[in-house]
Amino acid sequence: MSSYSPTDPFADPGIATAEDGHVILEGPGGIAITMTAEAAIATGQSLIEAGEQARKVIESD
Numbered sequence: 001m002s003s004y005s006p007t008d009p010f011a012d013p014g015i016a017t018a019e020d021g022h023v024i025l026e027g028p029g030g031i032a033i034t035m036t037a038e039a040a041i042a043t044g045q046s047l048i049e050a051g052e053q054a055r056k057v058i059e060s061d
Contacts, residue, residue: 016040 014027023040026032035043 016044 010028012028014025014031016023016025018024018037021037023035023037024032025035025040025043
């Protein structure tokens, strides 16, 4: 049995692919989500901003 908690952050990146006009984001642990192109672009921008903010916190520690 794994000691992994669902609230533990993943260290491996997700992989996005485009199929039939949609974007599929597959992540570690079998996570997958399908989005419209617009939702994927907005999500990507939001992830970059949040990642940069999180990195600043880690670097300031």
